[in-house]
Amino acid sequence: MTAPILVVGEVQAGHLTSPTLECITVGQHLAAGQAPVIGFVAGSSARSVADEFSHVGVARVVVVTDATLDTALVAATAHAVAAAAERVGADTVLVGGTTFGRELVGRLAIRWNASAASSVTEVRKEGDALHVRRPIFGGRATETRRLDGPRFVLALRPHTFPVPPDAAVPSNIEEVPLPSLPPGLLVARRTALEPTSEGVGPSLGDASIVVSGGRGVRTAENFHLVEELAAALGAAVGASRAVTDAGWRPSSFQVGQTGRSVSPQLYIAVGISGAIQHLVGMLSSRVIVAINSDASAPIFRVADYGIVGDLFQILPALTAEIRRVRGL
Ligand SMILES: Cc1cc2nc3c(=O)[nH]c(=O)nc-3n(C[C@H](O)[C@H](O)[C@H](O)COP(=O)(O)OP(=O)(O)OC[C@H]3O[C@@H](n4cnc5c(N)ncnc54)[C@H](O)[C@@H]3O)c2cc1C
Known part of the structure; x- marks a missing residue:
């Protein structure tokens, strides 16, 4: 050749x-x-x-x-x-x-x-x-x-x-x-191109770090905890279908079988159980980190690193520490 x-x-x-x-x-x-x-x-x-x-x-x-x-x-x-x-x-x-x-x-x-x-x-x-x-x-x-x-x-x-x-x-x-x-x-032409709402930060498909939140965050108002961690890391924000179905974030955030497929260097799943329909959209991420209060959640079977605990305690502490280390 x-x-x-x-x-x-x-x-x-x-x-x-x-x-x-x-x-x-x-x-x-x-x-x-x-x-x-x-x-x-x-x-x-x-x-x-x-x-x-x-x-x-x-x-x-x-x-x-x-x-x-x-x-x-x-x-x-x-x-x-x-x-x-x-x-x-x-x-x-x-x-x-x-x-x-x-x-x-x-x-x-x-x-x-x-x-x-x-x-x-x-x-x-x-x-x-x-x-x-x-x-x-x-x-x-x-x-x-x-x-x-x-x-x-x-x-x-x-x-x-x-x-x-x-x-x-x-x-x-x-x-x-x-x-x-x-x-x-x-015979077929694109007549309009409207970027989907992906929030601030890098786009989900291109980002080398993705932080996704699931039903574990409990309400739309709490989702800012996920977004703040993402912002501190310069990451894109994703979500499970439980979040998008509940209308907490738009469907363009959804990762999984009926959402986006992502393969970042680092994928952080927060309050996501790890249903197979979610996993197929992120399993090829290089490093997977899971934060979940249930040690038997399926997400831990695919995670490289797992933190078992309450996201409401872990996320603010993690975000603050990342901000400190990065001088933000
Ligand atoms: C045809 C089909 C297609 C689908 N496509 C998709 C898809 O594309 N993407 C997708 O994501 N899903 C998809 N689903 C849905 C999927 O089966 C799951 O229902 C969904 O992924 C569950 O979302 P979740 O993990 O956020 O919620 P749950 O399964 O309810 O998990 C919430 C997790 O949060 C944890 N948690 C709760 N409180 C806390 C706390 N305080 N701190 C830390 N952790 C906590 C719990 O232990 C639990 O593990 C599809 C389903 C079907 C049938």
């Missing part, structure tokens, strides 16, 4: 996302200095993001500055990515395993006739094949899968790989036109 590796950039609030940067690290590892890692970014903000891309260790950046892709289906972006991969002669495309990335992988694999895997947490080359590992069944098992070439598309699980250091010298940026899109890809 000496062909270039293409990393698809995802943009949020005008910047490359952290999962995109993690893809560059994996691309460099797979290329092992034998092939270039090339960035790709598309959309109306692509040109300004390309500058950022050019500083994070890619050999060059391919840009499609066309607003059509801002509102088109992900299938249209897959079309543009496939064209870019062809153009640079890539054999592997990497994308962060966000909602966008997971959707892109399937579309691109079919369009580009490639072997594909999503939620990848480990990848290694063996001859012309790639061996990937990824959590399945909501994190209750880990699958190893062999992918045969000659083409590969991988969505990498966010917060799993390090981000690369900044490059001393920026790489070149090459602007290319949007390839003509089959009309079928433009």
Whole structure:
């Protein structure tokens, strides 16, 4: 495998996302200095993001500055990515395993006739094949899968790989036109985009620390205890379904089977029993901490660290100590 590796950039609030940067690290590892890692970014903000891309260790950046892709289906972006991969002669495309990335992988694999895997947490080359590992069944098992070439598309699980250091010298940026899109890809367009209410702090899907509260907090008014701990840690706030069903916080906070899936470095579950429907949304977190007054609560079976006790005593003390240590 000496062909270039293409990393698809995802943009949020005008910047490359952290999962995109993690893809560059994996691309460099797979290329092992034998092939270039090339960035790709598309959309109306692509040109300004390309500058950022050019500083994070890619050999060059391919840009499609066309607003059509801002509102088109992900299938249209897959079309543009496939064209870019062809153009640079890539054999592997990497994308962060966000909602966008997971959707892109399937579309691109079919369009580009490639072997594909999503939620990848480990990848290694063996001859012309790639061996990937990824959590399945909501994190209750880990699958190893062999992918045969000659083409590969991988969505990498966010917060799993390090981000690369900044490059001393920026790489070149090459602007290319949007390839003509089959009309079928433009029949559905996004007409509005309204961010969901996630409260203050980082967004649940991107955060490297998540603090979630459950029914154990008892009332909507008490939920500020969870939010204050999250704020002290610079974490996103999540909730169990018991909380969102009760209307204590919006459904956009819900983690689990019918809510969001998160895989942060640290997940703190406060007053959450650990029902399977909650666990499937957070089991792949790197470190799980549970705070619960019931020592037999199922959450302790999956927790790396557990505190058995009353959250109304523990949270204020923990928050105060974290604030003190962090000088807040
Ligand atoms: C089809 C389906 C889909 C579902 N999807 C989801 C989903 O996406 N996400 C989700 O979360 N749930 C989901 N559920 C609901 C799930 O089964 C549980 O009912 C829910 O997760 C329970 O939420 P909880 O842990 O906050 O509440 P409980 O199960 O009531 O647990 C509250 C916990 O708080 C502890 N506690 C109480 N007081 C204190 C205190 N003072 N200090 C410390 N701890 C205390 C208790 O010991 C207990 O363990 C789904 C259910 C179904 C049927």
